[in-house]
Structure formats: structure tokens, C-alpha cells
Amino acid sequence: MARATNRDVLLGKVLGLVQSGWPQKLCPADADLSSYFARRNELSVMCGVVMWGTRVVVPQCLRGIKHKRGAPYHPSTNGLAERFVQTVKGALKASSADSGGVQCNLDRFLLAYHNTSHSITGESPAQLILGRPLRSRLDCVKPEVLSKQRQGPCPGSVVRGFGIGSSVWVRCYLGAVKWKKGVIVDQTGPLCYYVEVDGRRWKRHIDQLKSGTVSTDIDSPVRFDIDSDVRVPPHSGHLPYVAPSGQSNAAPQPVRSPQVEGLPLHVEPQPSTTCPETVSNPHPYTPVTISPGPRGSNRVRNAPKRLDL
Structure with a gap:
């Protein structure tokens, strides 16, 4: 000392x-x-x-107290504190109709919270701090803690992480570029890192980092043809037509619209999605009109039977 x-x-x-x-x-x-x-x-x-x-x-x-700061734009870094604030606010809101005022309701909540077993330690805060539970009305019916919850990651789960000197993509919140290339220079916590980007050190959470082996076009959309699994590069301007298996690249057949009773049926051809540079269509489309049937109903109507006294 x-x-x-x-x-x-x-x-x-x-x-x-x-x-x-x-x-x-x-x-x-x-x-x-x-x-x-x-x-x-x-x-x-x-x-x-x-x-x-x-x-x-x-x-x-x-003193055993070290001030640590979380990554910017990532409030879930301090998720336990944020979760507890929501818990307290929810308890006070639920007990707003009870008598006693805010201070009395807060005291009741804290008493119940201090006597409740924690999900990680398996013991209540009062047991860990005072060595005994606080006396309450539920002492006679409170179940005994028989087992403690398993700590650590679940079996088979993948632990994420980057090593010092690893090349990563870093989330950028300045300008139009959303991702920049950087190098891990230090690790401040299990999921927080210092990354050097363009000569500057940024602090980022692991959720704001991507492996450097992924493509540089991270934000580019990937589109697929509706009728096939042909991958189309972004910004191509058109979609190629791919015929179903067992058929040639012929013109697609017109699709019939559902018929409505009393209305003429008109068939419109499906718009062509054929790429003009790769497939030629020798059969142009011609609209087909089907003559409508009778507008009225075909059922037989009988004369009404009136009462004759």
C-alpha cells in the first residue's frame, strides 16, 4: 500500500x-x-x-476499477446496463397504479430483484453481497436453487475473433463509402478492437468488422432471374431469358388472364426479357383476341308459380 x-x-x-x-x-x-x-x-x-x-x-x-469505453454507434456494447434500465422502467410502469408512489414501488422492485437468483451466477445479489437472502413474504415458498446455470459458450458454437495484424473491412460512418480496409492493431476486450485505417486508429465492435478475404463489393446487390437461378451482375440493365430445361430459347408463350363472367377475355403476350445481343427471336408476338361468349346466363328460367285462390 x-x-x-x-x-x-x-x-x-x-x-x-x-x-x-x-x-x-x-x-x-x-x-x-x-x-x-x-x-x-x-x-x-x-x-x-x-x-x-x-x-x-x-x-x-x-482500486480495481478501470474505465473502459465502448465502440461508437454501437450501444449494445454496454447491453447489460441498457437491459437493466429497461427492466427498471418496465417495473415502475407496471406498478404505476399501485399505492405508495414512485419511491415505494422502486423499493419493492429492488427487494424482489435482490432476492431473485441471477441467470449466470445462480445466486441472488443479496446472497453474494450479504451472505444471506433478504427476508420477504416468499421465504417459505421460494424454491431451493438446485443447480447453477452453465457458463461459457454453448457446445458447437463458433467463437468470433480477429488476431493482431489481421486485414479486415471496417464500417465507416463518414461519407458515402461504408466500408474501408484496415488492420487490427490492438484488442481492448473480448469483442472490441482498435483498427488502423488510413493512418488513424478507430475503435470498433466485432459486429462492425468483416474479414478481409470477402469481396470489396460488399454493398453491391445480387439479383436473380425470376424463372431461373442465373446470377446477373449488378447494374447490367437487363435480365437474360433462360428457357426451361428440355426446351430451346424460343419465344415464351402468352399467358391467359383469368376469365370473368360477363366480360370478354383478352390475352396479352408476356413481355420479352430476351437479351438482344445474345438471342434472336424469328417469331414476333401478335395479340390474340378471343370472341366472347353470351353475356347473360345460360340457365333455364321457369315462370313463377303464383297463389290462385
């Missing part, structure tokens, strides 16, 4: 000022010492460690 205090930049200054004496007023360069200056009469040194009353001032390197 004393060694870490001496190595800490801020606590090293506080240690020296507590031993030598505090000035009457801090200079602007020591603005980071304002919180310690306000409590200068409560600070002391014991065995090379800064004490605040009976409590030890722990150096930053020993």
Missing part, C-alpha cells in the same frame, strides 16, 4: 503536503488537489499511507 501510494502521482503530492504542511491557498496548477485541500485537517500519514480519519485512502492502481 505504501509503495503504491508513493508511485501514485496525485497521492504522492498529498503525502508530501501532509508531511511538510499545506499552503494557505492552492495555485491553479494544483487544482486536482482541491478535494484533498478541503479535508486537509482530517488527513494524516501512517506507515507511508495517507489516512482520512480512520480510513485508508487507496491509490488508483489498487
Whole structure:
């Protein structure tokens, strides 16, 4: 603890000022010492460690807290926190009709949450923090936790990842180009990476990266002919006509429209999708008109039978 205090930049200054004496007023360069200056009469040194009353001032390197930032434009990086916020809001909205107000409903929710077993640890937060569950009305009927949930990836699942120096495509949010080529230079977490793109370092989630072995035309659409599985390159301007198996590239037959009772039936030829550069059609299409039948019904009508008294 004393060694870490001496190595800490801020606590090293506080240690020296507590031993030598505090000035009457801090200079602007020591603005980071304002919180310690306000409590200068409560600070002391014991065995090379800064004490605040009976409590030890722990150096930053020993606090076990490291500030990490997620990838931009990817809120699901901090998905657990976002999910918990939605859970709290949903619980308060569901209990809005209950009596007691917002604070009372929040206390009830927290009591139930602290006594509920976690899906990963298999234990409740109260059991992990206090070593015992909080007393509630459900203590007598609460089921005993018999098994813990399996941790880690499911069997057979594929773990995604990139190695340092791997060539990848990086999602770009500036300009019209959506993907740029980059190289992985560092990994900040299980799914977050630093990628060097055009001499700059971008932080991206693995969902914002693609392998460098894929085609450069990532955003190009792929179209298929309706009647076949022939792949058509993008921006070709036309679709080739492919005849069904066992037939030649002849002109397609006209399609008959469904007949409606009382209306003439007119047959329109199907528009040709033949590529003029590859297939020639010696039989031009001619519209065919079928003479309509009788407009009325063909059923036999009998005279009405009236009552004759």
C-alpha cells in the first residue's frame, strides 16, 4: 500500500503536503488537489499511507476499477446496463397504479430483484453481497436453487475473433463509402478492437468488422432471374431469358388472364426479357383476341308459380 501510494502521482503530492504542511491557498496548477485541500485537517500519514480519519485512502492502481469505453454507434456494447434500465422502467410502469408512489414501488422492485437468483451466477445479489437472502413474504415458498446455470459458450458454437495484424473491412460512418480496409492493431476486450485505417486508429465492435478475404463489393446487390437461378451482375440493365430445361430459347408463350363472367377475355403476350445481343427471336408476338361468349346466363328460367285462390 505504501509503495503504491508513493508511485501514485496525485497521492504522492498529498503525502508530501501532509508531511511538510499545506499552503494557505492552492495555485491553479494544483487544482486536482482541491478535494484533498478541503479535508486537509482530517488527513494524516501512517506507515507511508495517507489516512482520512480512520480510513485508508487507496491509490488508483489498487482500486480495481478501470474505465473502459465502448465502440461508437454501437450501444449494445454496454447491453447489460441498457437491459437493466429497461427492466427498471418496465417495473415502475407496471406498478404505476399501485399505492405508495414512485419511491415505494422502486423499493419493492429492488427487494424482489435482490432476492431473485441471477441467470449466470445462480445466486441472488443479496446472497453474494450479504451472505444471506433478504427476508420477504416468499421465504417459505421460494424454491431451493438446485443447480447453477452453465457458463461459457454453448457446445458447437463458433467463437468470433480477429488476431493482431489481421486485414479486415471496417464500417465507416463518414461519407458515402461504408466500408474501408484496415488492420487490427490492438484488442481492448473480448469483442472490441482498435483498427488502423488510413493512418488513424478507430475503435470498433466485432459486429462492425468483416474479414478481409470477402469481396470489396460488399454493398453491391445480387439479383436473380425470376424463372431461373442465373446470377446477373449488378447494374447490367437487363435480365437474360433462360428457357426451361428440355426446351430451346424460343419465344415464351402468352399467358391467359383469368376469365370473368360477363366480360370478354383478352390475352396479352408476356413481355420479352430476351437479351438482344445474345438471342434472336424469328417469331414476333401478335395479340390474340378471343370472341366472347353470351353475356347473360345460360340457365333455364321457369315462370313463377303464383297463389290462385
